[in-house]
Amino acid sequence: MTSTPILHVDMDAFYASVATRDRPDLAEVPVIVGGGSRGVVLSANYLARQYGVHSAMPMTRARRACPTAVVIPPDFDTFARVSSSVLENFRRVTPLVEVVSLDEAFLDVRGSIRRLGAPTTIAEGLRSVIHDEQGITCSVGVAASVSVAKLASRRAKPDGVVVVPPERVTAFLHPLDVGELWGVGEKTQAMLHRLGLITVGDVAHTPLRTLQRAVGHHLGAQLHELAWGTDRRAITPKAGPLEPERSMGADETFAKDTDDREVVVRELLRLSHRVTGRMRTAGVAGRTVTIRIRFADFTTITRSRTLPEATDVTVEIYRAAIRLYDALGLQRARLRLVGVRVEGLVPRASVHRQLVLGEPEHGWADADRAVDRATRRFGTAAVRPASLLRTY
Incomplete structure (x- = not known):
């Protein structure tokens, strides 16, 4: 459905989901992620939310509301790594990604439809990949505008997709309370209710000039657009709050589990190639190489x-990844996923490489940049390591 090219992807109870994904013992237990007794709730899983626990609630109130909940302290480094991996998946779909926070983003996929299929297909594919790679779920709203897509993702929770085509926008919006509209807070909601404007439909059917006299020219015009789903705000590509200064990485899930070292090594090369290409585009280099293995x-x-x-040279990152993999000493263990990440990123211009006696004047770094120039001109498939060429 090409008339709905905007996706809003929102991770489900992101912090709680990440904190418990490797804890099957907590699958059926209320969980709160937050600070000490004087802190606030960062996130709560859906079982805890049934007791009225919500983000930003004081921990003392949350504990009283749900005394059986397990409280887990936040691990922000892990949250950042998972968020970065999720954003990598978004950017494989489209460069038009506007990151709102660690756990949500807007995507404009109109340029990806010929390659990947209808927006609904793209949404389902993202949900599947994120669940497979990260072990967490997300909900996706699909619509023709940013505001409707965001409302649709809220209706899709948890772990679903809601599509609102243009012909169904008013039927979807108008029964909702005005407080559901994007940007309408408690004070504005209360003011509109005092004016007798309870539902979005009430706002939509109030003459624009009347609405502007009641709430102000700018807010009135904004509410009118939102109530009819006619806002035309374009998606502005924007990096995540922790990118790119912290890390860059990529994961790949195998089509079927494998214990073949040659297959794993080839995938580590592919991922190293992808990650360092992004690093060079961003003008950064990093010192710490991390591999992720999922069995x-x-x-x-x-x-x-x-x-x-620090380096941005593909072969150097790849060699480090291989050493890490071989050091595991895996004996025919079947793998589901591998990942490569480079951390501790710094501006490439600040890195002064120490020359080695006898080192050739031109080396792998020059080769990488020649490849970058070729791919920018002819596409990503124009030049690649020989071992990544498809064989038949």
Whole structure:
């Protein structure tokens, strides 16, 4: 359905989901992620929410509301790594990604439809990949405008997709309370209710000039557009709150579990190639190389190695990844997923490479940049490592 090219992807109870994804013992238990007794709730899983626990609630109130809940302290480094991996998946779909926070983003997929299928197909594909790679779920709203897509994702929760085609926009919007509209807070909602404007339909059918006299020219015009779903705000590509200064990485789930070292090594090369290409585009280099391994039983481990100096050279990142993988000493263990991440990123211009006696004047770094120039001109498939060429 090409008339609905805007996706709003919202992770379901993101912090709680990440904190418990490797804890099957907490699958059926209310869980709160937050600080100490004087802190506030960062997130709560859906079982805890049934007791009235919600984000930003004081922990003392949350504990009283749900005394059986398990409280987990936040691990912001892990949250950031998972968020970055999710954003990598978004950017494989489209460069038009507007990141709202660690756990939500808007995507404009109109340029990806010929390649990947209808927006609904793209939404389902993202949900599947994110669940498979990260072990968490997300909900997606699909619509013709940003505001309607955001409302649709809220209706899709948890773990679903809601599509609102243009011909159904008014039927979808007008029964909702005005407080549902994007940007309408408690004070504005209360003011509109005092004016007798209870539903979105009430706002939509109030003459624009009357509405502007009641609430102000700018707010009145904004509410009128939102109530009819006619806002035309374009998606502005924007990096995540922790990018790119912290890390860049990529994961890949195998079509079927594998214990073939050659297959794993080739995938590590592909991922290293992808990650370092992005790093060079962003003008950054990094010292710490991390690999992520997920086994067939979904057990996941990570291993890291810090290099002597920061680099954006593909072969150097790849060699570090191979050493980390071989050091695991896996004996025919079947793998489901591998990932490569480079952390501790710094501006490439600040890195001064120490020359080695006898080192050739032109090396792998020059080769990488020649490849970058070719791919910018002829596409990503124009030049690639020989071992990544498809064989028949």
